[in-house]
Amino acid sequence: MEFSLKTKLVTGYGCLKKIGEIVQSFGVKKVLLCTDAFLLQTPAAHTIQRELEERGIGCVVYDQPQSEPTDVQCDEGAKFCKEQEVELIVALGGGSVMDQAKAMSAIVTNGLSCCQLDNVSIPKRMLPLICIPTTAGTGSEVTFVAVITNTKAQYKMTIMDSDHLSPDIALCDPALLATLPPRLIASCGIDALTHAIEAHTSVLANPFSSALALHAMEMISKNLKRCWSSPSDMQAQEAMLLASTMAGAAFINSDEGAVHAIAETVGVAYHIPHGTANSLFLPYVMEFNRRGNEHCYAQIAERLGGACKDSDDVENSRRAVCFVQGLIEKLEIPHFSDFSQVNPDDFEILAERAASNPMSYDNQKPIGKEDYIQILEDAYQNKKIYL
Structure with missing residues (x-):
């Protein structure tokens, strides 16, 4: 039997405000905020950006994730990460956003396409990743799996690696769920x-x-x-x-x-x-x-x-x-x-x-x-x- 949980959990009402000190502990200078266009306009995204700015940490935004991410979207996101030379990703969203962030992060460090990560052991650890769930459903903030649609073959790929795809931190703040429909x-x-x-x-x-x-x-x-x-x-x-x-x-x-x-x-x-x-x-x-x-x-x-x-x-x-x-x-x-x-x-x-x-x-x-x-x-x- 094996049991593994490699993600550190930070939970509690209002814990999102800890994001600045958590990111700072990684010693990085530039961060990617991966979220969707709607969440980008919410107080949660503004809090993240403000907390990082106050600590002198650069933050670029990638707001292209959509429901049920595809290999094409992940490859495009990884390209953006490389161009911006980000050192850490903060994923704010539901399972789709967090899964896309995992895939993008692994693509960046391994130099492979998204489809090349399907059902294989991932050679290198992904970029540091902090997941902030805005729904209570997928559990993606603590899993070492990203489910991504293969657009050509029309099936859901399972990108999975317990050593190299586990988020570093799961920041679980119930306040972010208050406005869910x-x-x-x-x-x-x-x-x-x-x-x-x-x-x-x-x-x-x-x-x-x-x-x-x-x-x-x-x-x-x-x-x-x-x-x-x-x-x-x-x-x-x-x-x-x-x-x-x-x-x-x-x-x-x-x-x-x-x-x-x-x-x-x-x-x-x-x-x-x-x-x-x-x-x-x-x-x-x-x-x-x-x-x-x-x-x-x-x-x-x-x-x-x-x-x-x-x-x-x-x-x-x-x-x-x-x-x-x-x-x-x-x-x-x-x-x-x-x-x-x-x-x-x-x-x-x-x-x-x-x-x-x-x-x-x-x-x-x-x-x-x-x-x-x-x-x-x-x-x-x-x-x-x-x-």
């Missing part, structure tokens, strides 16, 4: 829940990853609906941010499974955001995996608050699935059939691609093309799962 809170929250559930149920799960995953599930169950209903609830937002980070640390030390395999495939094909794509399939993959693994899902039901003391593992395992499907409904996340671009005629090829995704091999139990076709059909029909 409910729809984003919902999709990101279910993304974090998916990470926790798949980390615990993966064939590569271990006692440390499961401990983090189970605790993350409990925190998400207690706080996601609160955040969605009242984004200014800082106690709930802080709990969600910590849960997201825990789930990230959990899955990076085990793996994800069939939910991510099909969600990535469908996300690329239909341009559906990652968190939303996970929510479309999570209940149906849970129902598939639950059979034969009832005790595991009874544990999940207990952490989610959906278990019944007088019920056996079989019934409580169903309660876990019903709880998750009910939560997704309460959060008003769209159904698979709500996306007009979805075509059932595509399901066979989508299922084939998902079955060949490496994450399918680490799913809790063997899963193949026909199983994925059934999951796609159930999701498209918005099939209800009952006790």
Whole structure:
């Protein structure tokens, strides 16, 4: 068994103001702020720029990252980094921004293209990287993975290296989540829940990853609906941010499974955001995996608050699935059939691609093309799962 967490965590309300002293500790003179055009106009970006300026540290801005980053965008960003001769990157944003920052940073130090980093050991450590998440979902601030779309082959590459792609610092300030729209809170929250559930149920799960995953599930169950209903609830937002980070640390030390395999495939094909794509399939993959693994899902039901003391593992395992499907409904996340671009005629090829995704091999139990076709059909029909 191996467990690794190489990122230093700095958490707490208002901790963003520590960014200046943290960057200064690296002894660098020029920094790249990697964020998107919207976040660049927020107080968070202004705070970062001001704190750096007060310490005489130069800061250039790269505000091109968009949702679901591509290899082309990463190569362009890395070129900008080289031209500006930056020594450290500060990534302010959600998973897409942080993943792009990781890829850009590794491209700079290794002299390779983004596609050349796909599924290989990265030779050299990336530039120093400080990740500041503005959503509670991906856990990318502590993972050594960047998920980038290969524009030519139309699939999501996994750039991964535990030694050379872990962020140096994760600066987690719940104050940055106060203005998130409910729809984003919902999709990101279910993304974090998916990470926790798949980390615990993966064939590569271990006692440390499961401990983090189970605790993350409990925190998400207690706080996601609160955040969605009242984004200014800082106690709930802080709990969600910590849960997201825990789930990230959990899955990076085990793996994800069939939910991510099909969600990535469908996300690329239909341009559906990652968190939303996970929510479309999570209940149906849970129902598939639950059979034969009832005790595991009874544990999940207990952490989610959906278990019944007088019920056996079989019934409580169903309660876990019903709880998750009910939560997704309460959060008003769209159904698979709500996306007009979805075509059932595509399901066979989508299922084939998902079955060949490496994450399918680490799913809790063997899963193949026909199983994925059934999951796609159930999701498209918005099939209800009952006790």
